[in-house]
Amino acid sequence: MPFSQISFAKYHYYRLALAVAIGLLTLILTLGIRIYEQTRVISQDQQRIARHTIQKLEALLQPANAVPFAPLIQPGQNCLSQQPTLQRMVSLLQTLRAIALVRDDKILCSSLIGSVSYDFNQLLPQLALGASHLQLRTSTHGADSIPTLVLWHPDGSDKDNGLLFVYNIGVLTNFLLEPQPPYAQSIVLNVLDKSLEYGKNQITPRIDMTQTPIVFTRSGIYDFSVSIYGDDASTLAWRELLTHLPLSLLISLLTAFAIYLLSGSRISLAYPISQAISHREFQVYCQPIINSADGRCVGIETLMRWKNHREEWISPDVFIPLAEQHGLIIPLTRYLIKQVVEKLALFPARSDFYISINVAAQHFNEMVIVDDIRQLWLSAEPRLSLMLELTERTHLQELTTEQISELKEMGIMLAIDDFGTGHSSLSYLKTLTPDVLKIDQAFTASIGTDAINATVTDTIITLAQRLKVKLIAEGVETLEQADYMRKRKVDALQGYYFSRPMPIDIFPSWLEHYEKDEMNAFSPVI
Incomplete structure (x- = not known):
């Protein structure tokens, strides 16, 4: 359908502006969807890392549940006869530093140093009182202070007798708490009010961990939790913005081009009808x-009948369907009745x-x-x-x-x-x-x-x-x-x-x- 140069230019800019606007909106929406999806995937990966760390620690501790206490409390036994048995248990479990025997609230025998005499209630009050089955503490034996994780395994319901499993957790953290950048910059083991961070061979109070973890997950079996520190999922997703940009740009350009073509065949044809009604170009036959x-x-x-301003006849088979499609058929009918x-x-x-x-x-x-x-x-x-x-x-x-x-x-x-x-x-x-x-x-x-x-x-x-x-x-x-x-x-x-x-x-x-x-x-x- 022919138009005047002014109308053509006006519609050209209108179509171009519409296409650019829709293209930009598509770009924003596409990037937004990609960022949202990437954020969700990264968040799931961070949760997966936390769960996997929990599972590794649980797998480390669970074999201790199968160690029998009864053979170590037979009548007439002393630490000298019990220590070889404890040492065999340590060698079988491999990940242990030591096993200690507790009898009547007294720590009497250690696989590492032999006969000892410590008050269980004073040395490990949180375990003795039942506040937890786990405790992070620094070993007092050896030249260096070594972080250890102590697991208390009482003899059934008897809280005065049992076994203490001591893990050299400072060494084990090298694979248990290993970070996985960029999703986890640091992984921390928390037991009660103490924390142990990967790469730092010392136990620190949890209150000193001033950062807010991006993921915090508790074990469903033992009294410990894992905190993951680093950039949150949204920040990591935005860092990958440039990798999503080429595809998003392609989609937005194709959308803008489609809108430009579509507006050329549809929207621009509705405008002359409206103008023709205003300028009384339609004639009643x-x-x-x-x-x-x-x-x-x-x-x-x-x-x-429509003879446009260039004295060209437009078929009703063209303008009637367009008027119906673009909501102009009612104004057109009113125009007819008035005429x-x-x-x-x-x-x-x-x-x-x-x-x-x-x-x-x-x-x-x-x-x-x-x-x-x-x-x-x-x-x-x-x-x-x-x-x-x-x-x-x-x-x-x-x-x-x-x-x-x-x-x-x-x-x-x-x-x-x-x-x-x-x-x-x-x-x-x-x-x-x-x-x-x-x-x-x-x-x-x-x-x-x-x-x-x-x-x-x-x-x-x-x-x-x-x-x-x-x-x-x-x-x-x-x-x-x-x-x-x-x-x-x-x-x-x-x-x-x-x-x-x-x-x-x-x-x-x-x-x-x-x-x-x-x-x-x-x-x-x-």
């Missing part, structure tokens, strides 16, 4: 409707003469059509009648009983256009109670050439007559077609045989010429 019995012109069907009202003086001022206007189903939403008829048509106090044509190819279900009743009370006739070519025709006859059925021109054109369509045409005629609904045959182009419809008592005829569509201002001269020279030649049907 009409086609006479002839009574089949006596040849009188009993009405007209109004039609819209007809301004030209009422051109038509016979009698109630049996009617003007037919095509109305889209969208016009019936929320009683809009009722209000428009009242304000635009009835306010002019016309002496002739108005008929609304509803095409069966649209969704006529949008009409309500209330709307139909109000229109009938206002004296408005309803017609179903293109009857027989849409869907649910019979149900519409019941719900709409139309005054007129218009036989589609495809059926009229089949007269004398297509036996099947001719049969359908006869069926429609018979149905309408039994229901006492008037019929108008569209597309009558030959005398044969006119005679065929007249013999079957079709009420009115419309088509090129009588007149092509004409500008509404020419209708009075056409009507005068027709009534003077042609109507008298309309012979009665025998």
